[in-house]
Amino acid sequence: MATRSTIMDTNSFRAEHADGLDADTRKLTDKRSKVLGESYRLFYRKPVHLVRGEGQYLWDAAGNKYLDVYNNVASIGHCHPAVIEAVNQQMKMLNTHTRYLHERILDYSEELLATTPDAIDRAMYMCTGSEANDLAIRIARSFSGGTGIIVSQEAYHGTSDLTSGASPALGTGQPLAATTRLVPPPDHYRVNAPDLGEWFANEIQKQIDGMKAHGIKFAGFLADSIFSSDGVLPNPPGFLQKAVDVVHANGGIFIADEVQPGFARTGDAFWGFARHGVVPDVVTTGKPMGNGIPVSGLLAKSDVLAAFSDEIPYFNTFGGNPVAMAAAQAVLKVIKEEGLQEHSRIVGAKLQAELAKLMDRHESIGDVRGAGLFIGFELVSDRSSKTPDKALALDLIEKLRDHHVLTSVAGPYGNVLKLRPPLAFQESDIDWLVGALDKSLTELGR
Numbered sequence: 001m002a003t004r005s006t007i008m009d010t011n012s013f014r015a016e017h018a019d020g021l022d023a024d025t026r027k028l029t030d031k032r033s034k035v036l037g038e039s040y041r042l043f044y045r046k047p048v049h050l051v052r053g054e055g056q057y058l059w060d061a062a063g064n065k066y067l068d069v070y071n072n073v074a075s076i077g078h079c080h081p082a083v084i085e086a087v088n089q090q091m092k093m094l095n096t097h098t099r100y101l102h103e104r105i106l107d108y109s110e111e112l113l114a115t116t117p118d119a120i121d122r123a124m125y126m127c128t129g130s131e132a133n134d135l136a137i138r139i140a141r142s143f144s145g146g147t148g149i150i151v152s153q154e155a156y157h158g159t160s161d162l163t164s165g166a167s168p169a170l171g172t173g174q175p176l177a178a179t180t181r182l183v184p185p186p187d188h189y190r191v192n193a194p195d196l197g198e199w200f201a202n203e204i205q206k207q208i209d210g211m212k213a214h215g216i217k218f219a220g221f222l223a224d225s226i227f228s229s230d231g232v233l234p235n236p237p238g239f240l241q242k243a244v245d246v247v248h249a250n251g252g253i254f255i256a257d258e259v260q261p262g263f264a265r266t267g268d269a270f271w272g273f274a275r276h277g278v279v280p281d282v283v284t285t286g287k288p289m290g291n292g293i294p295v296s297g298l299l300a301k302s303d304v305l306a307a308f309s310d311e312i313p314y315f316n317t318f319g320g321n322p323v324a325m326a327a328a329q330a331v332l333k334v335i336k337e338e339g340l341q342e343h344s345r346i347v348g349a350k351l352q353a354e355l356a357k358l359m360d361r362h363e364s365i366g367d368v369r370g371a372g373l374f375i376g377f378e379l380v381s382d383r384s385s386k387t388p389d390k391a392l393a394l395d396l397i398e399k400l401r402d403h404h405v406l407t408s409v410a411g412p413y414g415n416v417l418k419l420r421p422p423l424a425f426q427e428s429d430i431d432w433l434v435g436a437l438d439k440s441l442t443e444l445g446r
Contacts, residue, residue, distance in 0.1 A: 010394070010414040017045040024061075025049060043408060044401055053078025055424040058406065067432050069407040069421045075263055075288035075331065076340065077424030082330045083291045090326035097317050098125070104325035111332055113299065115270045117279045122305045124298045125320030129259040129286025130158030132296040133222065135314070136255045136282045137162045139300065143281075143307040144251055146217030147179040150207050154185065154230040154412045157222055157257055166222060169229045179216055181207040185230035185412070186239060189367045189378065190386060197239035201246045208250045220253040220281075225272035226261040231411030232376025232418055234266065235369060240276035253281035253304055259296075260374070263288050264335050264423065267345025267372025275371060291331050295324035340423045344372035347427050351375065351419075354434045361438065364392055364446040373425055376410070377417040377437075388413035392446055399440035405433055 021029065025047060032040065048066070052059040055077040058066045068078070076083070090104070098105060109123040126132050141147055149166050151157065156169040164170055165177030176182075184191075186200040193199035208218045225240060227233035244254045261272025262285050268275045271283070283299040296319070308314075318324070335341065352375055356368045366380035379396065381389040393415045397407060410418040419433070 010390075010409050021046060043406075045398055046401070048401065048406065055080075056422045056426070056429060064404060066404045066406050067421075067429060067436075069405055069419050069425075069433055071406075071422055072260055072265065072420050073287045073292045074422050075265070076291055076334050076338075077422045080291055080330075080334065080424075082334050083293070083327050086326040086330035087293060087323055090323045093322075095321050095323045097315075098320045099315070102322055102325075104322045104329065105320045108325045108329050108332070111329065112297070116283065116299055119279055119301050120283060120299050122300050122302050122309075124300075124305075124314065125324070126296045126298070126316045127294040127319055127324075128158070129257070129284060129296050130160045130163050131316065131319070132259075132284035132286060132298045133157045133166075133255070133257060134160040134162045135298055136222065136284050137166065137220070138312075139282055139298075139305060139308040140220030140222075140253050140255060142311065143253055143304050144217065144219040146219040146252070148181060148208075148211040148216040148218045148252075149177070149179060150181050150183060150204060150218075150221045152185045152223060152227055152230050153182045154410075155182075155222070155224065156229040157224075179211075179219075181211060183207055185227055185233055187231065187233055188235050189369065196236065197242040200239060201242035204243050204246050205250075208246070208252075218250050218252045220255055221247045222255040222257060224257040224260055225276060226266065226371065226374055228260045228374070228418060228420075229410055231378065231413075231416040232370060232374060234261075234272075234275070234371040234374070237268065237275045237371075238277055240273070240278050244278045244280075254278070255282045255284065256280035257284050259284065259286035259288065260420070261371075263331070264341035264344055265372055265374050265420075267341060267343075267348050270341055272371075289331060290324055290327040293324055293327035294318075295320075295328055297328075335423075341372075344423055347425060347430075348372035348375065350427060351425075351430050351433070354430055355419075355437070358434065358438055358441070362441045362446060364389060364441060370419070373421055373423060375419040377419055378411070379415045379417070388415040390414040392444065393417060395444055396437075396440055399443060400436055403436040403440060405436040 049061045050058050051061050058068050151166050154169050156167045157163045164174050166180045183203040247254050256273040266272050281301050281304045286296040352370050359365045364379050367378040369376050379389045379393045381387045393409050410416050
């Protein structure tokens with residue numbers, strides 16, 4: 001039997017939970033199984049039937065209001081009126097592909113590239129983060145002449161053939177590519193190293209050397225700069241620089257997967273990689289850039305991209321279409337006009353401080369760490385040994401669901417709550433979240 005996927009199966013509804021459902025919910029889950037098959041997963045032992053969203057809030061079919069502390073796809077808030085208006089107006093005019101001239105894709109590209117280091121000066125568009133990372137791997141291979149890709153041990157980078165082969169979080173049922181190598185995550189909480197950056201760079205060098213010993217030429221290192229699937233590992237800022245230096249010294253490129261840490265999420269910088277003072281060779285992003293509208297992007301240094309683009313034409317029918325670009329422009333404008341980067345920094349710091357106070361009341365909280373509105377809340381059965389408590393984490397998210405707070409878990413042990421609300425999350429929401437965590441842990445006797 002295949003090992004369960006950490007990203008798909010850790011917090012999921014399964015057949016054995018069906019008997020505990022009310023009739024209406026059971027009817028929907030049965031219908032899903034019948035018409036959608038068995039690959040899809042629902043969150044929670046008792047799935048949530050959502051019908052409406054606004055900002056950081058969601059409502060279910062019975063009218064119950066929930067605080068969304070997980071959804072970064074609706075990055076600036078569910079159903080943001082600026083995005084709705086932009087998409088509606090453009091849809092009434094034109095929606096087509098990129099083989100005709102259109103101003104929106106050009107204007108947006110200039111606006112987006114202005115947020116990156118000067119060396120990153122080219123943009124390409126797709127519909128999903130998987131497609132962006134797929135193209136990034138192809139570019140890495142064209143530029144380096146190699147095939148070997150390094151990712152972290154619990155990384156998730158997509159669902160295409162290339163990206164699923166570099167996404168160990170999908171579980172052993174999805175085999176990794178023969179040219180993929182894994183490095184342990186840069187876990188400041190668990191790794192006992194005087195210099196985390198040097199330790200991590202050495203781990204990458206070991207894998208590059210191992211590739212070489214097996215006749216595989218190194219192509220690139222692909223990483224989400226907050227290591228979200230590895231358990232949210234943002235600190236200390238700057239530790240990635242030595243790893244990127246090792247990547248370049250060995251002829252590879254650094255691909256920054258910014259689907260989760262990008263677009264003002266971390267507060268310290270617009271891009272997650274910028275917290276570390278590094279300049280990636282390629283940057284990928286996904287649906288948060290359009291607040292949920294299917295749009296993704298790849299930004300690159302022109303000389304790195306040229307190794308691919310000068311030889312191979314690329315076309316993605318609806319990548320960069322005018323409607324998607326309208327949504328993306330609206331998101332970028334809202335982030336700037338509403339000051340969401342600074343908002344994320346300030347509110348995120350206050351939230352993290354309040355969460356840390358819970359450690360005095362609950363011995364089961366081992367660590368609270370984060371950047372901006374992206375926080376990892378780690379649960380342990382023993383603080384001194386840092387023994388992961390996956391069972392508690394899974395029970396806790398179910399309790400939180402009962403208190404109308406929605407989130408999920410991450411990390412190799414499935415014991416880290418990933419607290420990642422829409423950027424619409426306000427200081428006034430902190431009491432709801434922290435109170436629900438306190439109450440839920442108390443109810444669980446932990």
